Amino acid sequence: MTVPSQAEAALIETLQERLGKAHVLTAASDMESALVELRGLYRGTALAVVRPGDTQQVAFTIAQCAKRGVPVVAQGGNTGLVGGGVPFGGVVLSLARLNRVREIDPLNGTMTVEAGCVLQSVQAAAAAAGYLFPLSLASEGSCTIGGNLATNAGGTAVLRYGNTRELTLGLEVVLSDGRIWNGLKGLRKDNTGYDLRDLFIGSEGTLGIITAAVLKLSPAPKTRVTAFVGCASPGHALALFNNLRDPAGDQLTAFEYMPDFGLEIVLKHRPASVRPLAERYHSYALVELTSPRVDADLRRTLEEILASALEDGTIADAVMGDSEAQSLALWGLRENLSEVQRLEGGSIKHDVAVPVSRVAEFIEIATKACEDAMPGVRVCAFGHFGDGNIHFNLSQPLGMDKDAYLSEWARFNVIVHDIVNGMNGSIAAEHGIGLIKRDELARYKDPVALDLMRAIKRTLDPGNLLNPGKVVEIGADSPATFPVETRVTKTGLA
Structure with missing residues (x-):
């Protein structure tokens, strides 16, 4: 454990006087959960974990840290997936007590x-x-x-x-x-x-x-209807989405996509799950319509759209939830996917977005490129089809060493992100940049946009003390200037 400097010790004492010792944690055991990223990609260090109880105490903490040049990393639930909440020195500012x-x-x-x-x-x-x-x-x-x-x-x-x-x-x-x-x-x-x-x-x-x-x-929705649909390809799923938009209008609340591999591993690792359709299909869509009207006949609307899609070959099969319990069970097939993928070994993840019109094309092109690059890799592309956000995850080939597989992360990043960039997409759709995509951002972001981002950072945080080294770098004094790979742990990487 690193011994605090005189200035750091004075900071801790000052914070303890204002917030109380119970809310300025310095013991290694008390800080442990705040130092590790959810997926185990990164392990950081911190001087203390500070737990202010209101906005004034947050302001006091920030002012005292700024006075002494001590970095501050804010944390909420610490559920991030890109290393954005991992501290590398300084103070972790937990906002858990600001919960009113x-x-x-x-x-x-x-x-x-x-x-x-x-x-x-x-x-x-x-x-x-x-x-x-x-x-x-x-x-x-x-x-x-x-x-x-x-x-x-x-x-x-x-x-x-x-x-x-x-x-x-x-x-x-x-x-x-x-x-x-x-x-x-x-x-x-x-x-x-x-x-x-x-x-x-x-x-x-x-x-x-x-x-x-x-x-x-x-x-609040007063009526909802959920369907699970089997399709022959991502293109057929996209065609179904297009068919839904006009007749369903703003009642179309969700359109989630998952591949056959994704459904099979949910059924494998969640024994209580039930196969929703009699046959297996290449692709699936989870569709939900909602309305604030009690008398909205959403079921009839969805039945008519699905019947037409079945007749013209857009879809192969579909099932609708006949009760709230059945609808929740259908949602469980999608919601459990991220969790069960960890049980299939190493997973190289990409949270990307492309124009909705190109999501099917992206899945097909990126899948082939990755399978060509590593025979046996299992593509698990799923996500929010209706807004172009795909979680393009790659599970390790059966029998391959996990560490050896994960060492290929950078190579697959180039393959996938080059395709995304070529489609005028984004390499970060909803998880953020954090640390894991910081260097990737420099590769793909418009240079003028990066200059503007750095200028804003320098203006609002001239001391580079707020979550330094994340998203963009603004100077050699950043604690995250050394290569990302030196901070990646092998334990828990999934």
């Missing part, structure tokens, strides 16, 4: 919540008020709204409701010098200068620390 719902304004259709609120709790608070907060992720039981904002999280309902950015009207942010920007206005229209809100959403804690937000609420 400050206000629900039904007439304005908004709720104001603190950054440490668990997403599931935000959903529940909205539901208790008779509304819907539509952001929905596999990690919603542990991720926090601050982390969702910091990464501009997507999820399964983006097709209808948009990313976290589209669900947010205002923010409260602590800046790198400890000042507090109060932008908590629940306004749909505000053209008083630059849109500061959008600077901080998706910035991964590198420009400021989000402490609270005003979120949009939507009418």
